[in-house]
Amino acid sequence: MPATDQLSTTLSALADPTRRAILHRLAHGEATVNELAAPFDISLPAISRHLKVLERAGLISRGRKAQWRPCRLEAAPLEEVADWVAYYQTFWNDSFDRLEDHLREIQRGNADDNQP
Amino acid sequence: MTTSHNADLGTTNEITTSRYFDAPRELVYRAWTEPDQLARWWGPHGFTNPVCETDPRPGGLWRIDMQAPDGTIYPNTGRYLEVVPLERIVYTDVVDDDATAWGDTPPPSSVQTVTFEDTNGGTTVTVVVRLDSPEARDAMVEMGAIAGWNESMERLDALLAAA
Numbered sequence: 001m002p003a004t005d006q007l008s009t010t011l012s013a014l015a016d017p018t019r020r021a022i023l024h025r026l027a028h029g030e031a032t033v034n035e036l037a038a039p040f041d042i043s044l045p046a047i048s049r050h051l052k053v054l055e056r057a058g059l060i061s062r063g064r065k066a067q068w069r070p071c072r073l074e075a076a077p078l079e080e081v082a083d084w085v086a087y088y089q090t091f092w093n094d095s096f097d098r099l100e101d102h103l104r105e106i107q108r109g110n111a112d113d114n115q116p
Numbered sequence: 117m118t119t120s121h122n123a124d125l126g127t128t129n130e131i132t133t134s135r136y137f138d139a140p141r142e143l144v145y146r147a148w149t150e151p152d153q154l155a156r157w158w159g160p161h162g163f164t165n166p167v168c169e170t171d172p173r174p175g176g177l178w179r180i181d182m183q184a185p186d187g188t189i190y191p192n193t194g195r196y197l198e199v200v201p202l203e204r205i206v207y208t209d210v211v212d213d214d215a216t217a218w219g220d221t222p223p224p225s226s227v228q229t230v231t232f233e234d235t236n237g238g239t240t241v242t243v244v245v246r247l248d249s250p251e252a253r254d255a256m257v258e259m260g261a262i263a264g265w266n267e268s269m270e271r272l273d274a275l276l277a278a279a
Contacts, residue, residue, distance in 0.1 A: 091160060092243055094159065095157060096133070098161070100137060103138075104138075
């Protein structure tokens, strides 16, 4: 199933704390490899390897023109996951609204029944 | 306002939603288990439930065909795993394999636990949705982490709002 493949790729890319931290940084805007490496006590090649994983997963894209090739967050692969959460939240919030109305109605009905 | 609800993504594979209802527990429980009542409130605003069948006992099957305002039918079915009258219902929620209405992205299968508690003269209902495929579980764990970031990250905030 293509969707599961994409999801698995997204998840394995997200499984590493350094890569999550990189995405966190990129959520605030584009950054160069040097800027991304600065907070970490690891080599530039190691950072580059992490960026390649993120890029393959479609979670980041990299500029083509500038020689420092700034990295940018690509949120689309996260959307499938976000969709599920949004679906259940909407479903239950709406259903609870309707259940509330329904309970109010039947209680009003019961009260009417008890009128002499 | 006598109601409140929250959806807690936490850091688990569960989505928890609860709400207080100003109604006695027995009434609320019956609204969950009697098909003619269930059909009147299950699903998003504007939906109806032309098919609604329940059999609230362990192993019993349920089926609800939700109909969207545009007429599209969204079938759901599942099995009751645990039924403690007035207290707790556990059931599976499985999207019908034959259903095409959900398109390419049907919701993942889940196990849902509903609990009913007396609270301040009314009833608090809590629904815990636990996604049951390994991919979905992992996704929920990551989603929890992402939702945590969301507080400080505008772009993901926008993503979640748009989703």
